[in-house]
Amino acid sequence: MASREITDKYFSSYFKYKEGILHCESVPVTNIKSWLEKCGITTSSPVFVYSKTQIVENVEAYQNALQKLGRPTMLNYAMKANMNPTLMSIMKDQGCSVTLVSGLELKLAIQLGFKPENLLLNGNGKQNWEIELAVRNDCMLNIDSLFNLKQTINVARNLKTRARVLLRVNPDIDPKVHEYICTGSKETKFGINEEDLDKILADIKEEPLIHLIGLHCHIGSTITDINVFRESAIVIYNFYKRLKADGYKHLNVINLGGGLGINYKQHAAKTSRPDFSHVDTDHVTCIPSPAEVISVIDDVFGDDNVSLILEPGRSLIGNSGILVCTVLGVKHGHSQNYIVVDGAMTEVIRPALYDAYHHIDLAEPSNHRNKDVYNIVGPVCESGDFLGKDRYLSTPHEGCSLVVFDVGAYCSSMGSNYNMRVHPAEVLINGRNIDVIRRPDTLDDILTPYTPVNTL
Numbered sequence: 001m002a003s004r005e006i007t008d009k010y011f012s013s014y015f016k017y018k019e020g021i022l023h024c025e026s027v028p029v030t031n032i033k034s035w036l037e038k039c040g041i042t043t044s045s046p047v048f049v050y051s052k053t054q055i056v057e058n059v060e061a062y063q064n065a066l067q068k069l070g071r072p073t074m075l076n077y078a079m080k081a082n083m084n085p086t087l088m089s090i091m092k093d094q095g096c097s098v099t100l101v102s103g104l105e106l107k108l109a110i111q112l113g114f115k116p117e118n119l120l121l122n123g124n125g126k127q128n129w130e131i132e133l134a135v136r137n138d139c140m141l142n143i144d145s146l147f148n149l150k151q152t153i154n155v156a157r158n159l160k161t162r163a164r165v166l167l168r169v170n171p172d173i174d175p176k177v178h179e180y181i182c183t184g185s186k187e188t189k190f191g192i193n194e195e196d197l198d199k200i201l202a203d204i205k206e207e208p209l210i211h212l213i214g215l216h217c218h219i220g221s222t223i224t225d226i227n228v229f230r231e232s233a234i235v236i237y238n239f240y241k242r243l244k245a246d247g248y249k250h251l252n253v254i255n256l257g258g259g260l261g262i263n264y265k266q267h268a269a270k271t272s273r274p275d276f277s278h279v280d281t282d283h284v285t286c287i288p289s290p291a292e293v294i295s296v297i298d299d300v301f302g303d304d305n306v307s308l309i310l311e312p313g314r315s316l317i318g319n320s321g322i323l324v325c326t327v328l329g330v331k332h333g334h335s336q337n338y339i340v341v342d343g344a345m346t347e348v349i350r351p352a353l354y355d356a357y358h359h360i361d362l363a364e365p366s367n368h369r370n371k372d373v374y375n376i377v378g379p380v381c382e383s384g385d386f387l388g389k390d391r392y393l394s395t396p397h398e399g400c401s402l403v404v405f406d407v408g409a410y411c412s413s414m415g416s417n418y419n420m421r422v423h424p425a426e427v428l429i430n431g432r433n434i435d436v437i438r439r440p441d442t443l444d445d446i447l448t449p450y451t452p453v454n455t456l
Ligand SMILES: *Cc1c(COP(=O)(O)O)cnc(C)c1O
Pocket: 078, 080, 081, 099, 101, 122, 218, 220, 221, 222, 257, 258, 259, 260, 311, 312, 313, 314, 315, 409
């Protein structure tokens, strides 16, 4: 109980039921399908619906806490969480920079007007053209391995241009999350191996075009234990002091990555709707707020005027989006009941990929009276295509709107056209206002790259 109160103090949700109908800000989500159709968009379901106010408040939660620190700070949105340009522009207007994981992400961030020198290109497998693009634009790069340092030195020498780099180190701390999103322990593919560290440091010292400006770590995602941030800050800061003493004169930044979790069960905990009783409330975890995480890190750095970069993805955008689907039908099977909807793993892959929980509920009262335990599944030809399992829900009528909550991060951006499915429309709600911020794919969008190419 206490944990729910703590979370709610920091994040108010802009997705709320009024008289049985789910609203995003002031818009009933059940109106969006017909509104899209009136705009001439016939592929109107499923649809991603984002709350602008929610995004603005999420960013403020970080920015307000960072601005109170007596040190230089930077909030870098990890754009792989969601690259919708309109959503990124909202964050830019609030003073965010961006952390990138590919050359095209870098190009888009520059096109959107983010300051190149504040961008950071991260990656354990960067191609030379990506490194070149970053160095030409004076972006920061992280160095993930000995070969990555060699690549970067070659590029800097060819371009006769300095490269500003951060070393990605592994503090070897267990973030206690799903193994696919654990990135900071010794066994992962990310970060510099201990055996290579001395060689890397020596090579950097000898190369005037490589400016070691900082240290970087990112230990995992969906972290809920604040001690994980404290412990990694301690390890990185100790290493930072050692390098400072060793005379790396450009060194002045610590980047502690992203990784803060969000409460995927917040709607389960709040709603008075029926499947609340089936949610394992022990796992409605107490998630630290951005202010708490920032304060813990600031304590570790003490009086040292080291700059702090944070690069959250999920906790800036995750709770700002829902997927509104339409129920196609209900199957009562032998041992299993199914609600079949028009949304699928092609829009929300996290349940299939990590067995992740996304809260699911009807967006409107159902015509039926009975309730049952259902698996909510899509039309994709994979048995792994499910959105939720064992949910106690009112039996929906055909055409009923059903909502998958907290899909703002790692859903649209991880989407695919598998089964030649259409990437759905995305809309942004601001008060009563609705904007289409991505139209759905057309057949032509999908087929254009298959146009024959003139070959030699
Ligand atoms: C993905 C990623 C992040 C963001 O992680 P979240 O869990 O979404 O906050 C931050 N930094 C790096 C280097 C990443 O790869």
